Amino acid sequence: MSHIVIDQSKCKACYLCVKECPKNLIKISEKTNNLGAKVVEFCDPGHECLGCAKCATRCPDLAITEVYKG
Amino acid sequence: MATQVFKIPESFRKNVRYSFCPGCDHGVAVRLVAECLDELGLTENAITATSIGCSVGLYDFLNVDSIEAPHGRALAVATGVKRAKPDKFVFTYQGDGDFASIGWAESMHCAFRGENLSAICINNTTYGMTGGQLGPTTLLGQVTTTSPTGRNIEYYGYPVKIAEHIALSDGTAYSARVSLDSVANIKKAKLAIKKAFEVQLKGLGFGFVEILSSCPTNWRMTPEQAHERVRDEMMQIFKLGVYKDITV
Secondary structure: OOEEEEOHHHOOOOOHHHHHOOOOOEEEEEEEOOOOOEEEEEOOOOOOOOOOOHHHHHOOOOOEEEEEEO | OOEEEEEOOOOEOOOOOOOOOOOOOHHHHHHHHHHHHHHOOOHHHEEEEEOOOHHHHHHHHEOOEEEEOOOOOHHHHHHHHHHHOOOOEEEEEEEHHHHHHHOHHHHHHHHHHOOOOEEEEEEOOOEOOOOOEOOOOOOOOOOEOOEOOOOOHHHHOOOOOHHHHHHOOOOEEEEEEEEOOOHHHHHHHHHHHHHHHHHHHOOOOEEEEEEEOOOHHHHOOOHHHHHHHHHHHHHHHOOOEEEEEOOO
16 A cells, blocks of 8 residues: 655654645644644545655655555 | 655664754755665765854754864865875765855865865855855845845846856766655755766765755745745756766
8 A cells, every 4th residue: 555654853844845745645734743833644544555665755855754555 | 564764864863853943945955865774774984064054953853973073164164084094984064154155165176176076066046054144045136134135136236146157167077956845846856966976976076966946034924935936936047957077
């Protein structure tokens, strides 16, 4: 099952990944990290993730640490 | 069974968080360098001469030996390292102010000498670390903290087109300009960095990549708006492409 792993401690809330996801599976959460950034989270209840890794390729902070496809 | 298609590069230090501003493309560029080092198996054998500016923290992020150069002199220091240790893979990672203004003489003469080195230059049309001053690549009309009415030709002259100048040198093996404004262009940027590294490994001469990058903080833009500016303004003046490749 395709999915991504997010290290929320590295997220700086640029939200480029949110715009990049073709299935809109990355959301802005209510949580903040120790940088004060309102971090992103991966929400895929319908298993729609394509494993395209566009989010991880775009993320400037290596906060999306792993992407699995299949 | 899911296959892993993305991971943190081995050349990247564990548990390190970037010091860059939110949305800054430096983070993408450093990751691409780390991925290329991984894929070419260069991590253990690489030495980087680092610059001054936002690009300065490379030694905090990569698992490679490094030596800090005075402002603009990364390629002069890298020349010494490479000549002393020709079996090592030596590269620099610099900003446009460091590479094309303060270190323009060192950079150009490195290309003229055809040093067997690789250089990456991040072009974000401003001096990022010091607060967004006018730099060598600042576009005409661009407002910066030291050009409050915009860059004009009469007072400041024209922006420097780095990749074209480097390509003019007979000692240059590869010179290209790429951009990080989109996922497709990020993938192309990685191929260019790899090529600039490979020409050094083949002993062909100077390998150079200029990377168009956004600076949302100093441009006073959101990260997304900044990428639009890279596309709509920077890429109109700084055309993407391979300006020299002696391997084809």
